[in-house]
Each structure stands twice: as C-alpha cells, then as structure tokens.
Amino acid sequence: MNGKPWWPIIDRYLMRQLVAAFVACLLVLVLVSMGGLVADLLSKIARGKLPPGLLISQLGLRALDFLPLLLPLSLFLAVLLAYGRMYRDSEMAVLASAGLGIRRLARPLLWLAVPVALMVGVTSLWLSPLALRTSQAMIEAANKSLLVAGLEPGRFVEMPGRNGVVYISQMDDDGRHFRRLFVHNERDGRIDVVTAQAGELYQESMGEERYLRLIDGFRVEGALGSDAFRMMRFAGNDIRLPDVEPGNVGRAEQRMTPRELAQTGEPVEQAELHWRIATPLATLLLALLALPLSHSPPRSTRYGRVMVALLGYIVYLNMLALGRSFLASGTIPAWLGLWWVHLPVALIAFWLLWRDERLPRPRGAA
Incomplete structure (x- = not known):
C-alpha cells in the first residue's frame, strides 16, 4: 500500500x-x-x-x-x-x-x-x-384475551373506556374464562354493582363487539343517596365492553x-x-x-x-x-x-x- x-x-x-x-x-x-x-x-x-x-x-x-x-x-x-x-x-x-x-x-x-x-x-x-x-x-x-386487555385476576382494574371497576378472582390460562367477578359502574348519579360466579369473554360474529358473559350472579342498581335500590338475580347476563380496535x-x-x-x-x-x-x-x-x-x-x-x-x-x-x-x-x-x-x-x-x-x-x- x-x-x-x-x-x-x-x-x-x-x-x-x-x-x-x-x-x-x-x-x-x-x-x-x-x-x-x-x-x-x-x-x-x-x-x-x-x-x-x-x-x-x-x-x-x-x-x-x-x-x-x-x-x-x-x-x-x-x-x-x-x-x-x-x-x-x-x-x-x-x-x-x-x-x-x-x-x-x-x-x-x-x-x-x-x-x-x-x-x-x-x-x-x-x-x-x-x-x-x-x-x-x-x-x-x-381482543380475545382479558389478560392482554389488562384484567388481571386478584386485582381491582378500572374498566377500559368506562367509569367502572372490575375485579376477577380467578382466570383460566387462555384469558377468556373466569370465576367470581365483581363489577362496579357509576354513571349519571347512579351506581350499578354486578357479581357473578363464573363467566367468559366472547365476541359477536362480526368480531367488532366484545361482551362479558356472566353466569349465576346478582345485580344491584340505584341512585346515589337514595334507599331505593333494585336487586336482581340472573342465570345469565352480558356486559358490553368497548369496541375492539380493528385488527386490520x-x-x-x-x-x-x-x-x-x-x-x-x-x-x-x-x-x-x-x-x-x-x-x-x-x-x-x-x-x-x-x-x-x-x-x-x-x-x-x-x-x-x-x-x-x-x-x-x-x-x-x-x-x-x-x-x-x-x-x-x-x-x-x-x-x-x-x-x-x-x-x-x-x-x-x-x-x-x-x-x-x-x-x-x-x-x-x-
């Protein structure tokens, strides 16, 4: 060189x-x-x-x-x-x-x-x-898993996109089936408390809406500061979650x-x-x-x-x-x-x- x-x-x-x-x-x-x-x-x-x-x-x-x-x-x-x-x-x-x-x-x-x-x-x-x-x-x-969505078992979690709190006691490994659920929701001066023994996360056929299917639970709702509360027992109830982000x-x-x-x-x-x-x-x-x-x-x-x-x-x-x-x-x-x-x-x-x-x-x- x-x-x-x-x-x-x-x-x-x-x-x-x-x-x-x-x-x-x-x-x-x-x-x-x-x-x-x-x-x-x-x-x-x-x-x-x-x-x-x-x-x-x-x-x-x-x-x-x-x-x-x-x-x-x-x-x-x-x-x-x-x-x-x-x-x-x-x-x-x-x-x-x-x-x-x-x-x-x-x-x-x-x-x-x-x-x-x-x-x-x-x-x-x-x-x-x-x-x-x-x-x-x-x-x-x-969109198909509660674990990825942030709903962890044994912890109070703010409901995504809503003024509410969700508590799940146990959850299966797939993140879709759970047991002993508690939901507290407050809107327009009224509270809505839902409990269920079991449930699952599912999507509608088009895949754009998510629901929590609750099995064997109670629902209590009424106005804050009032004694007029209504309690219902249900064998099955669905709670809609916020729409999913399109996967495309x-x-x-x-x-x-x-x-x-x-x-x-x-x-x-x-x-x-x-x-x-x-x-x-x-x-x-x-x-x-x-x-x-x-x-x-x-x-x-x-x-x-x-x-x-x-x-x-x-x-x-x-x-x-x-x-x-x-x-x-x-x-x-x-x-x-x-x-x-x-x-x-x-x-x-x-x-x-x-x-x-x-x-x-x-x-x-x-």
Missing part, C-alpha cells in the same frame, strides 16, 4: 459530514412522526380500544412502516445541509482548486446512499409488511409479501408492488439530485436553497403518489409502473451533475 491510507482523507471527511447530518435529520424526523403515532395510540388506549400493554410493541412495529419515507428524506436533507455548509464556508472552493470535481464529491455520497437505498428496499419489500402482519396478529389476540392494520395489500403481489393481476396489488420498488430507487435519485442542488454561493443564507429543494422533493413524492393511484384505478397499464415519474427526475439529476462537472477548474488539475 506504500504507506497510503486505503480511504483518502477527503473522502473520509466528506463521509463524516454526511453521516452526521443524516443521523441528525433522521432522529428529528422520527421524533416528529412518532409524536403523531403515540398520540393516536394513547387515544385508543384511553377509549379502551387498545390494550395498554401493546403500546411499545405497536409503536415499534408501526415505526417500520414510516422508514421507507423517512430514510430518503433524511438522506436528501443530509446532502443539502452537509454540502451546502461546505459551499457557504468556501470549503468546496478549496476542494475545486485542488482539482476535485463533482464526481469525486459523489463518491462518498454513494458510499452512504447505496446502503441506505438497500435498507429502504428491504424495509419496504419485506420488513414493513411483516411488521403490519405482526401488529394485526397481536391486536387480534389482545393498514390496507390488505400493504400486508402482502412481494411474491403475493407479483402473482396477482389486480391493479391495486400491482400499484403496491411498484410503490415498494420505487422507494429505494427514489432514495438514490434524491441523493444524486441533492448534490447539485446543495451548490450555494459563499456566505449565503443557511437555508437559502433548502426550501427550493424541498419543494422539488414534495413534487416528486406527490407525482409518485399520483402514479400509484393511477395504477390502482387502472388508468395506466401495470407495465408502465412508476418509471415515467423516475425518468424525468433521473434526467434532471444527471444533467445538473454534468453541468456542474463542466464548470471551469484550475489549469493542470487532475
């Missing part, structure tokens, strides 16, 4: 700048997007539509569904911010005077963009559908594997397959497009061209979404896919790179 490092110093420096900016942008975007998801999950938990114990698992699984959109945007912003800062601080002018053209600047960018694009492809094609299917299975299992997480085609999507001839499934293929390709195109767009005059405003670049990103993303809807509705044939959206962006990116490469450089530069 003649004592020379395998990775040139300039490439290592550019790589550090890009990775630092990429990680910072990704963390910010993840925190922003996760905030809305956490609020949605907490709202469902407060209404009793989702078991509290599934909060962390659902948050992690559904976060995978955001990555195919967050990773390309993070890389796009990282290139704009990292290279844009170097242009404003005249570092790019120094590199250009040393004979380093746009192709040399693109080399460390590709070392980062290619792994990110591969990560986006793997997540979009396999991990995201797997996460959605796992999330659906966990919710469906939670995302659309049906979003949970399908790539092979299942490829084997079907339905336009909706074909549109989903082309969308998954488009995300890693868009990651590479956005990275290449951001390189010439990051060019800015020295001592210019920090975010001068970032807003223009973001506008181009929004247009590109909206065109992909529009093409996806055209494919799903059958307006355009499946063989055309989303290539008609990628092609203009690729031509613009390579034209801008070619134009910057033709800028004058010092005489004798390599």
